[in-house]
Amino acid sequence: MKRINQSLVAIILLCLLSGCVNYSRDSGVENLWRQPQSFTNGTTTNQQVLTALGPPSQVLAIGKQTLYYYLKEQVTREGLILLIYNDTTEISIFDRAMFIFDEQGILIDFSYSKLADNTE
Amino acid sequence: MLKQLNLLSLLSLLCLLMLTSCSMVKRQYGHVGTVKPFSPKDYHQVLTTMGAPDSIAVLNDAFIFAYHSVTIDEPQLGLAIPSFDFFKFTLGSATAIHNYHFYAFSLQGKTINLQQNYWQNALGDSSTIGLIFVVEETVDLTSFETPRAANLWGERLLFDIDLIEFSFQDIILARRLDLIGQDY
Numbered sequence: 501m502k503r504i505n506q507s508l509v510a511i512i513l514l515c516l517l518s519g520c521v522n523y524s525r526d527s528g529v530e531n532l533w534r535q536p537q538s539f540t541n542g543t544t545t546n547q548q549v550l551t552a553l554g555p556p557s558q559v560l561a562i563g564k565q566t567l568y569y570y571l572k573e574q575v576t577r578e579g580l581i582l583l584i585y586n587d588t589t590e591i592s593i594f595d596r597a598m599f600i601f602d603e604q605g606i607l608i609d610f611s612y613s614k615l616a617d618n619t620e
Numbered sequence: 621m622l623k624q625l626n627l628l629s630l631l632s633l634l635c636l637l638m639l640t641s642c643s644m645v646k647r648q649y650g651h652v653g654t655v656k657p658f659s660p661k662d663y664h665q666v667l668t669t670m671g672a673p674d675s676i677a678v679l680n681d682a683f684i685f686a687y688h689s690v691t692i693d694e695p696q697l698g699l700a701i702p703s704f705d706f707f708k709f710t711l712g713s714a715t716a717i718h719n720y721h722f723y724a725f726s727l728q729g730k731t732i733n734l735q736q737n738y739w740q741n742a743l744g745d746s747s748t749i750g751l752i753f754v755v756e757e758t759v760d761l762t763s764f765e766t767p768r769a770a771n772l773w774g775e776r777l778l779f780d781i782d783l784i785e786f787s788f789q790d791i792i793l794a795r796r797l798d799l800i801g802q803d804y
Contacts, residue, residue, distance in 0.1 A: 504626060504629050507629045508629060519753070527767070527771055528768075528770075528771050555774075557770040557771055557773060557774070558769075558770040558773040558774075559773075560676060560678055561678065562678055562683050562727060563727035563728075567676065569672075569676060569770055571768055571770040571771060573768060573771065579755060581753055581755070582641075583641070583752070583753075584641065584642065585641070585642050585643070585644075586641055586642070586643035586644070586755045587643065587644045587646075588643070588644075588645050588646070588755050589646040589647075589648075590645075590646070590647045590648070591647075591648045592647075592648065592649045592650065593650070593651065594650050594651075594674060594768065596671070596672040596673070596674070597672055598667075598672040598673070598676070609663075609664050609667055610667075611667035611668070611671050611672045612671055612672055613651075613671045613672045614651070614653045614670070614671040615651075616651040616653070
């Protein structure tokens with residue numbers, strides 16, 4: 501009976517032996533657009549956007565309009581390491597902002613990426 | 621009763637020794653929010669509903685907003701290797717679920733085409749040998765890990781136009797085997 505108890509205790513201990521892993525990394529521009537900003541369609545200029553957010557990740561020309569595209573990539577990985585079972589989840593979030601200006605450099609429209617309330 | 625407990629104990633130990641480190645590896649790239657089907661008249665409505673797009677393509681007479689997210693599930697079965705206590709043999713398979721929205725606009729900003737698609741595809745089955753406390757990927761997912769074009773846009777502008785045909789990174793990392801040892 502003592503031997504069985506020892507075996508059971510050993511099994512439970514082995515099952516409970518665990519570790520956690522966690523890392524994150526970022527790339528791209530700083531997502532300053534998530535801080536309070538006061539951009540208004542029809543009045544804000546491209547210079548004001550550059551001053552507030554810094555240089556964009558990408559600049560595109562759409563006909564006579566100019567588009568500033570900002571991108572920040574955030575990757576997080578969390579994991580639970582057990583002896584008989586492991587679970588890891590890696591989530592890559594692409595936080596984005598885009599601004600469209602007319603020929604005079606006045607803001608026509610802007611938008612930020614929708615943030616996930618919870619992961620899929 | 622004693623015999624049953626003994627058997628149970630032995631079976632548990634056997635399972636513990638044979639099945640080492642079964643794993644569930646989950647990955648998610650991007651996020652596309654759930655929206656009700658809608659028919660936008662122009663890109664302003666798309667921006668309001670969907671937010672800033674994942675990628676933008678500009679053509680001669682149109683531009684495109686694309687939204688794309690991928691969720692990958694990779695269950696793995698880990699088996700102990702006799703005589704190699706700290707190593708395991710892992711079998712795994714991965715499935716990717718895609719959520720893709722595509723909106724095309726004229727240069728005046730009016731919607732000319734849209735498509736919303738949701739599909740899944742198998743990424744394959746494979747196996748690895750590795751340490752028991754390490755979660756190894758059994759399926760090659762490097763195609764999902766390429767840097768976003770927007771983050772490389774500025775860097776690419778710095779390349780010498782004469783060398784632009786061959787990516788500097790490809791040459792340095794010797795990914796272009798046809799360039800090695802040959803005159804160009």
